[in-house]
Amino acid sequence: MKQIVYYGIEDIRLKEVAVPVPAAGEVVVKNKVTLTCGTDCKMFMRGYRYNPPHLIGHEAAGDVVSVGEGVTKFKIGDRVVAHNTAPCHKCYWCKKGQHSMCVDLPSNLGSYAEYQLIPKNIVEETMFLMPDDMDYKQAALTEPLSCAVYGIDQVDIEQGDSVVVNGCGPIGLMFIRLAYLKGARVIACDNKQNRLELAKKMGALHLINIQEQDQIQAVRELIEDARGVDVAIEAAGLPEVWEIAFQQVRAGGQVLCFGGTKTGTQVTFDCTRMHYEQITVKGVFHTTPIHVNAAFELLKMKAISAEDFVENEYTIEETEMAIREHAAGKVIKNCIIYN
Known part of the structure; x- marks a missing residue:
């Protein structure tokens, strides 16, 4: 499969890697769309929190193509959106109810890819089955909207x-x-x-x-x-x-x-x-499962619409162009489409 990897400032590369295989509790999703994000832009233009090389992309929606042992909430063929993290519920901050500060956040970074492995914690807590009338682009707004929902709640x-x-x-x-x-x-x-x-x-x-x-x-x-x-x-x-x-x-x-x-x-x-x-x-930083759920409900209610936020479509080979255009402020968001 094709996957984008970040190697440094203004250096992202398209690589061919094996399609992931889910372990117990995990799910593999074939992405249909990935949206560009301001964090991607900052990372690309000036670097970010993690040392390269690493995967990027965290606003995606797609179809379940394989499930690991023990997964009962989802099945092959389901249309889903997965948030990019879920708290561990074991660390000091989680026990204090400060889930956005969790020090062991399992993540599924790497949505600039044809397929994506969703960790068990996320599958169980912050992954959602899309209604039949929900567009993939609309669902992919769950992550950014959840951050705003968390912020406004503060x-x-x-x-x-x-x-x-x-x-x-x-x-x-x-x-x-x-x-x-x-x-x-x-x-x-x-x-x-x-x-x-x-x-x-x-x-x-x-x-x-x-x-x-x-x-x-x-x-x-x-x-x-x-x-x-x-x-x-x-x-x-x-x-x-x-x-x-x-x-x-x-x-x-x-x-x-x-x-x-x-x-x-x-x-x-x-x-x-x-x-x-x-x-x-x-x-304020990131979000929590409660606010992720609230954001998904707001998207189902069409409190905001992808039609207002997502402007242009690109192939995975054009990911750098999509990020640069977003970073220049020419658009609100761009979208990578996977066939």
Whole structure:
């Protein structure tokens, strides 16, 4: 089978490898689609957490082609989507209920491939049978949406609250949609008009093009007495945007920092303001099984649609082109199609 392997910055290679064989509890899926992700882009352009070579890709959906001994939830021919991790439920963090921080997350990284081995933990907890009317692209949005669902759950948003989302990439747009569904007055900030237009479709009431307006001042001016928003969400992965979000929020407000920055990056916050104005700054990473399940249910309800997020289709041989186009911000997401 064909599989993409990451060897270093701007170096991914297509390799021929054997089709995996499932052990007890495991499943092999023939991928139908894999979606590009901002994490793939960051990895490709600047490196990421893992030392190369390693597999990449984690947003996919396909058909079960073989099952290991003891698997009863799925059978050959089932249309499925598998999340990329499931917690061990044994480590310190899992026992504390902080499943996104699990230190032994079994993963199925490597969805830029014709076939994919799904580990037992994922098969049992975060793999789902797709309804007959669900498209593969729609199902493949489960992983990114689950991260946004987890993130939005980390801040208190009440009906009528003001929320700004800085960065209208795929995750930012999902944050906008989820905040809107909670009844918030949403402000969207980005430097690309196509993304801002989609932000409006997701529910943003106010659009701020940061090439034309100061995103701190413009956001504050939208709120009575320029006090700032109730919640400021950072979804760009840039340290300067973390700092901007802090300056957009009101006294007593909350800042959610979602976008991962380059290793070693530091940010500066006004300690006096954080202390006396009781501002909460929270980092958030990954997701949990509860939120993965919620995301899949939202996708079945069509709370968001793949038609809005997935733009172009490529073959596996064109994976680098798809990632580069996504990284350039020309599209929301691209899709690798496997015949």
